[in-house]
Amino acid sequence: MEIIVANNCGLCYGVKRALRIAKETRERKKGKVFTLGDLIHNPRVVSELKSQGIEPAEKLGEIQEGTIIIRSHGVSPKNYRLLTQKKIIIIDATCPIVKKIQKLVERLAKEKSEIILVGNRKHPEIKGLIGYSQKKGIIIENEDQARKLPYKKRRAVLAQSTQDLSLFKKIVAVLIEKTKELRVYNTICLSTQTRQRSTSELASRVDTLFIVGGKNSSNTNKLFHISKSILANTHFVESAEEIEPEMLKKAKKIGISGGASTPPEAIEEVVFKIKNNFKHKTQRENVIPCQT
Ligand code: SF4
Numbered sequence: 001m002e003i004i005v006a007n008n009c010g011l012c013y014g015v016k017r018a019l020r021i022a023k024e025t026r027e028r029k030k031g032k033v034f035t036l037g038d039l040i041h042n043p044r045v046v047s048e049l050k051s052q053g054i055e056p057a058e059k060l061g062e063i064q065e066g067t068i069i070i071r072s073h074g075v076s077p078k079n080y081r082l083l084t085q086k087k088i089i090i091i092d093a094t095c096p097i098v099k100k101i102q103k104l105v106e107r108l109a110k111e112k113s114e115i116i117l118v119g120n121r122k123h124p125e126i127k128g129l130i131g132y133s134q135k136k137g138i139i140i141e142n143e144d145q146a147r148k149l150p151y152k153k154r155r156a157v158l159a160q161s162t163q164d165l166s167l168f169k170k171i172v173a174v175l176i177e178k179t180k181e182l183r184v185y186n187t188i189c190l191s192t193q194t195r196q197r198s199t200s201e202l203a204s205r206v207d208t209l210f211i212v213g214g215k216n217s218s219n220t221n222k223l224f225h226i227s228k229s230i231l232a233n234t235h236f237v238e239s240a241e242e243i244e245p246e247m248l249k250k251a252k253k254i255g256i257s258g259g260a261s262t263p264p265e266a267i268e269e270v271v272f273k274i275k276n277n278f279k280h281k282t283q284r285e286n287v288i289p290c291q292t
Pocket residue numbers: 012013014015072073095096097098161162189190191192260
């Protein structure tokens with residue numbers, strides 16, 4: 001059996017940074033420490049944070065005291081303002097790359113052109129970004145929605161930092177036909193692009209692939225769909241416990257990848273489980289470590 005871990009997988013810079021800030025905040029601040037929503041889309045990490053006294057709050061109204069950490073996805077200017085009106089300490093862990101996208105949307109909104117945001121409308125990053133658009137932003141999730149847009153003289157288009165590059169390209173192709181002057185900003189983060197490329201390359205050279213990560217993680221779901229479109233035998237697991245023997249029937253070359261919110265331990269546990277529980281008699285083992 002050969003096990004290959006994708007070269008670029010697991011926690012991205014923005015999520016690692018937010019986790020570090022959260023832990024440092026917990027050490028320094030007395031009283032309650034909250035994150036606005038789950039700090040990271042991974043149930044296991046969220047429950048570890050809870051055990052350290054870092055609680056997620058779903059709504060702003062839930063927080064009346066203590067310290068609030070804004071996660072890597074950022075928040076809308078309106079929500080930021082609401083936070084400043086409370087008697088709480090704000091620690092902003094918005095990823096610097098997301099901050100740049102927020103500034104871009106803010107600048108484009110002043111230029112009076114329509115702004116198309118390609119992303120998931122329920123995702124916190126998109127909810128934050130649309131808030132910077134001064135009602136000039138339109139969220140588009142797929143090509144069909146782009147086709148329904150009317151013809152416009154001027155438009156700008158950009159993407160959620162974790163968007164699937166191939167979908168973004170398809171939506172841009174549709175918009176070109178519907179816009180006289182289309183300005184395209186590829187705001188997909190480099191680490192997302194590298195991770196997607198590594199996963200699709202891996203999917204084309206293994207016979208079974210496991211995508212490890214939270215089922216509520218948008219970027220991990222995208223990785224799963226990218227891999228599944230290349231390799232039918234792709235499985236999405238949140239943890240090693242979900243791996244069943246039938247998933248590995250006839251598997252000789254197994255690939256493993258994980259999203260921007262997948263901690264390295266979760267990937268290591270999947271490697272460990274496959275190595276120790278599903279030994280094949282004759283194949284060789286070649287485990288390539290994940291570089292995060
Ligand atoms: S995917 Fe990129 S932009 Fe988004 S949080 Fe991670 S490093 Fe930042």
